[in-house]
Amino acid sequence: MIPYHSKSKEQVLTSLNSDFNNGLSQHEAEYRLKKVGLNKIEKQKGISKLSIFIRQFKSPLIYILFLAIIISLIIKEFLDASVILVILIINSVLGYYQEYKAERALELLKKISASSAKVIRNKRLIIINSEEVVPGDILILEEGDKIPADARLIQVFDFKTNESILTGESLPVEKITKQIQQTQTLALQTNMVFAGTIVASGRAKAVVISTGDKTEFGKIASSLQTIKKEETLLEKKLKKVSKSLTKIILFVVILLLGLGFIRKIPLSESIMTAISIAVAAIPEGLPIVLTVSLALGVQRMAQNKALVRKLSSIETLGAVTVICADKTGTMTKGEMTVTQIYANNELIQVTGNGYDTKGNFKTSFSTKYDTKRIEKLLETGILCNNSQLENKIGDPTELALLVAAKKANIKTNFTRVDETPFDSIKKFMATLDSYQDKKCIHMKGAPEIVLAKCKYYYDNGRIKFIDPKDKERILLMNSKMANSALRVLGLAFSKENNSKEMIFLGLVGMIDSPREEAKEAIKLCKKAGIRVIMITGDNALTAQAIAKELNLGTRVITGEQLSNMNKDQISSIINQVDIYARVNPEHKVLILENLQEKGEIVAMTGDGINDAPALKKANVSIAMGISGTDVTRDSSDVILLDDNFNSIVNAVSHGRRIYDNTKKFVKLVLSANLGEIGIITMSLILSLPLPLLPLQILWINLITDSLPAIALGVDPAEKNIMHRKPRNPKESILNGSTPFLILSAVLLTVIGISIFSYSYNVSGNIDKARTMVLTTVILFELFLVLVCRSNKKSIFKMSLFNNKFLLISILLALGLQIILIYTPISEFFELVQLSLNDWLISLGVVLVGIVILELRKIFVIDETKNYIKQESKI
Numbered sequence: 103m104i105p106y107h108s109k110s111k112e113q114v115l116t117s118l119n120s121d122f123n124n125g126l127s128q129h130e131a132e133y134r135l136k137k138v139g140l141n142k143i144e145k146q147k148g149i150s151k152l153s154i155f156i157r158q159f160k161s162p163l164i165y166i167l168f169l170a171i172i173i174s175l176i177i178k179e180f181l182d183a184s185v186i187l188v189i190l191i192i193n194s195v196l197g198y199y200q201e202y203k204a205e206r207a208l209e210l211l212k213k214i215s216a217s218s219a220k221v222i223r224n225k226r227l228i229i230i231n232s233e234e235v236v237p238g239d240i241l242i243l244e245e246g247d248k249i250p251a252d253a254r255l256i257q258v259f260d261f262k263t264n265e266s267i268l269t270g271e272s273l274p275v276e277k278i279t280k281q282i283q284q285t286q287t288l289a290l291q292t293n294m295v296f297a298g299t300i301v302a303s304g305r306a307k308a309v310v311i312s313t314g315d316k317t318e319f320g321k322i323a324s325s326l327q328t329i330k331k332e333e334t335l336l337e338k339k340l341k342k343v344s345k346s347l348t349k350i351i352l353f354v355v356i357l358l359l360g361l362g363f364i365r366k367i368p369l370s371e372s373i374m375t376a377i378s379i380a381v382a383a384i385p386e387g388l389p390i391v392l393t394v395s396l397a398l399g400v401q402r403m404a405q406n407k408a409l410v411r412k413l414s415s416i417e418t419l420g421a422v423t424v425i426c427a428d429k430t431g432t433m434t435k436g437e438m439t440v441t442q443i444y445a446n447n448e449l450i451q452v453t454g455n456g457y458d459t460k461g462n463f464k465t466s467f468s469t470k471y472d473t474k475r476i477e478k479l480l481e482t483g484i485l486c487n488n489s490q491l492e493n494k495i496g497d498p499t500e501l502a503l504l505v506a507a508k509k510a511n512i513k514t515n516f517t518r519v520d521e522t523p524f525d526s527i528k529k530f531m532a533t534l535d536s537y538q539d540k541k542c543i544h545m546k547g548a549p550e551i552v553l554a555k556c557k558y559y560y561d562n563g564r565i566k567f568i569d570p571k572d573k574e575r576i577l578l579m580n581s582k583m584a585n586s587a588l589r590v591l592g593l594a595f596s597k598e599n600n601s602k603e604m605i606f607l608g609l610v611g612m613i614d615s616p617r618e619e620a621k622e623a624i625k626l627c628k629k630a631g632i633r634v635i636m637i638t639g640d641n642a643l644t645a646q647a648i649a650k651e652l653n654l655g656t657r658v659i660t661g662e663q664l665s666n667m668n669k670d671q672i673s674s675i676i677n678q679v680d681i682y683a684r685v686n687p688e689h690k691v692l693i694l695e696n697l698q699e700k701g702e703i704v705a706m707t708g709d710g711i712n713d714a715p716a717l718k719k720a721n722v723s724i725a726m727g728i729s730g731t732d733v734t735r736d737s738s739d740v741i742l743l744d745d746n747f748n749s750i751v752n753a754v755s756h757g758r759r760i761y762d763n764t765k766k767f768v769k770l771v772l773s774a775n776l777g778e779i780g781i782i783t784m785s786l787i788l789s790l791p792l793p794l795l796p797l798q799i800l801w802i803n804l805i806t807d808s809l810p811a812i813a814l815g816v817d818p819a820e821k822n823i824m825h826r827k828p829r830n831p832k833e834s835i836l837n838g839s840t841p842f843l844i845l846s847a848v849l850l851t852v853i854g855i856s857i858f859s860y861s862y863n864v865s866g867n868i869d870k871a872r873t874m875v876l877t878t879v880i881l882f883e884l885f886l887v888l889v890c891r892s893n894k895k896s897i898f899k900m901s902l903f904n905n906k907f908l909l910i911s912i913l914l915a916l917g918l919q920i921i922l923i924y925t926p927i928s929e930f931f932e933l934v935q936l937s938l939n940d941w942l943i944s945l946g947v948v949l950v951g952i953v954i955l956e957l958r959k960i961f962v963i964d965e966t967k968n969y970i971k972q973e974s975k976i
Contacts, residue, residue, distance in 0.1 A: 106294065106311045108283055115309060118309055119238060120309050124225045131223055141234065143314060167190055170183075174186065218232055219232045227242060235310055237312060239309070242305075243306045243307070243308060252311050252319075254311055255307070258304065261303070262304060263299050263300060267298055268288065268298060269288050269289040273438075275289075278293050295308055298319040343835060355376045403740075407744040408740055409740065411738065416753070416757050417761050421829055423704075424635060427634060430709075432745075433616055433652065434617060434620075440503065441611060441612060441613055444580075446562050451464050451465065454509060455617070456615065457494060461506075463510065481507065484503070485514060491504040491508065499591070528551070530548065531545070541599040542596060542599070543599060544594075546594075549590055552604075557602065558603070560607050576609065583609060587643045587648070589613065593608060613647065614648070616652050619748035630828070635681070637682045642681075644683075655680035657680070660684045673700075676697060687713075687715045693716075705750070706719070706723050707724040708724075708725060713734055724738060727742055728744070759818075762823075763814055766891065770814065770883075774806055775803070776846075777847040777848075777850025777882075778794070781794065790862075793875045794872060798932075813887070818905060858871050869933060884916065896956055
């Protein structure tokens with residue numbers, strides 16, 4: 103089938119059975135609407151409240167806890183089962199609250215799609231709901247309109263559209279009506295308009311060719327259904343930890359049951375021992391600690407204008423090695439800026455960014471240029487203009503001219519009399535303007551066209567004849583400016599209403615400038631060992647110029663070049679290229695897939711529908727909240743509410759801090775739990791009574807695995823955390839912790855068994871001995887919290903006051919233990935009161951173990967070897 107852009111206007115109208123002047127009849131339109139359906143994109147079903155709640159239970163750790171509940175119920179330990187169930191409910195409610203709050207915020211962010219459309223039906227121009235547009239409808243398009251469907255242009259008047267949301271092209275695209283013979287990419291189908299894009303200037307008539315899911319916008323949205331979202335690193339690592347714990351639990355339980363059978367221990371006692379081991383091994387508080395830690399990270403990021411939709415994605419941010427960023431709207435503002443003016447035979451630099459009217463004019467000889475010398479040029483930029491700066495409506499090129507004039511405080515008293523609109527054949531626009539009895543022509547357009555119409559040129563207030571050398575000089579400067587990726591316009595005027603007496607004023611060069619915060623963010627990314635890749639729909643020259651300003655690489659690969667490469671060729675260049683130009687959505691996904699195959703953890707930023715498939719493929723997807731589309735935001739893990747690229751760096755920093763703190767509390771929880779397993783196991787081997795009952799172990803884990811561990815989760819980031827290389831994504835969350843886990847578990851086992859044997863032998867009271875073990879283990883683990891804060895730094899050199907929550911939580915945990923022992927609650931836990939001497943014995947033994955753990959830090963290798971020298975280049 104011949105694509106519509108390759109058909110003539112007449113062929114398109116005939117194939118759609120439509121009429122240029124009369125449009126469709128209302129009856130025919132209603133018939134077609136029933137046949138093809140409403141003009142809307144079938145959105146992915148939103149996440150229901152129930153789905154968000156159920157998602158909180160999809161974790162191997164949670165599965166183990168459910169198993170513990172079932173076993174507890176089987177052996178009629180209802181109190182144990184109730185305590186574990188309460189822990190599960192608290193965890194799920196916390197996680198549900200944070201993720202539901204993010205989904206609600208996302209719903210509020212969604213903008214209303216094009217709500218109305220102007221069409222010709224029954225020979226009349228009418229306004230209808232955009233959902234009622236059907237193939238064959240004749241659209242009337244004007245400046246500022248959001249195009250409701252894909253359509254073939256059949257009449258244009260100085261017509262341009264902003265397609266950055268679809269193609270990534272930052273400049274408005276000039277549209278034509280003639281057929282294009284060869285099949286082209288969307289960016290080159292200049293006789294077509296596409297749903298979701300905006301009319302930048304002019305007027306047009308177009309016949310609708312496709313609606314709803316069949317539009318280019320709809321196809322991209324539908325393609326998201328086939329792209330599988332990767333599990334986060336944290337989910338993968340916790341699954342691995344959970345599997346290891348499950349194996350350990352099963353092994354030890356089977357071993358103990360076997361020993362009980364050999365020693366002819368009653369089955370009920372063997373099961374009690376086995377459940378004690380299982381409860382000791384399961385980190386009941388870990389899901390809560392992790393959820394709360396991530397939730398607190400979410401709140402901090404929200405303060406930095408970043409909305410997190412999925413809690414576990416924060417941790418993945420900390421491991422990001424590559425950020426793939428869309429240029430338009432992400433690295434740049436999507437706003438053209440005049441940066442150079444060539445007039446009076448000198449090149450003038452203009453400072454400022456986007457539509458901000460603050461800026462200066464300077465030359466290589468003067469830091470403050472006298473703008474009166476270019477007043478007429480800037481005034482012409484105001485007069486030969488159809489845009490409005492106040493509401494930022496119109497062509498970005500014209501808005502840039504208005505901003506430049508505003509920087510010089512230029513005003514005009516002229517009023518427009520007539521206009522010659524720009525078109526692709528003439529390549530210029532001219533206005534006839536009057537002031538009092540004086541009429542002048544003002545012109546802007548392609549430099550070579552405007553220059554050819556000029557008889558004179560303006561030089562510091564003097565009007566001179568243009569000779570061939572002058573033209574050569576001006577055109578040479580035009581080439582230099584264009585080769586710097588600037589969009590260059592020539593400006594001219596005449597003192598009278600005489601187009602044969604035009605006076606050339608100069609050249610104006612503009613570009614979609616980088617965001618200032620993007621420059622700083624990229625600089626920080628380099629310090630953090632993170633590679634930044636620019637992906638854009640713009641041409642290679644423009645991409646290269648922007649990359650130069652951002653201090654990125656210089657090598658550029660285009661989408662066409664990627665399409666002509668095989669898999670091996672792409673694989674060979676993927677680590678060498680930092681700039682990709684003229685790419686489509688499929689190319690973006692291809693780039694991400696190849697980076698991920700190289701072992702990179704990729705974050706993707708974007709705002710347009712063209713970014714959505716890649717966002718869904720990325721390890722972490724970051725959408726723009728202001729300029730982003732609904733589809734893009736729906737595909738993301740994180741939404742930047744202020745569209746500030748620098749917020750990404752803050753998010754990565756939060757991710758790194760959260761991962762470091764996650765390692766701390768996982769190390770704490772596992773070392774403590776292994777010690778508890780050791781106490782139970784050794785008691786069986788030594789034929790001792792159970793030193794701790796299952797409910798007592800649950801109490802220990804609840805006290806030490808909750809508040810103090812949560813406090814570790816909010817520990818401040820270490821100094822220069824963003825000067826450290828990204829961690830190896832394959833690295834275990836317990837990487838380097840094995841010696842510590844073994845030593846701390848052995849110490850806790852020895853201390854626990856020793857205290858139990860001593861107390862039981864002295865008092866002969868099993869409840870007293872268990873109370874001593876319970877208190878000693880809790881004291882040891884509370885000190886262990888402090889030890890786990892740093893792998894190298896001694897607890898005596900760390901301040902408790904930079905994490906007041908930690909100090910409060912330790913004191914609170916200690917207070918709860920005291921309340922448990924000295925109130926009637928102790929009867930439920932089969933505990934007795936302890937004397938001051940008992941406390942001192944427990945504390946003394948614990949301090950011996952803590953000193954040993956602290957001495958170990960002397961032999962730990964300094965982790966600062968992972969830090970990057972600031973001057974290093976990526």
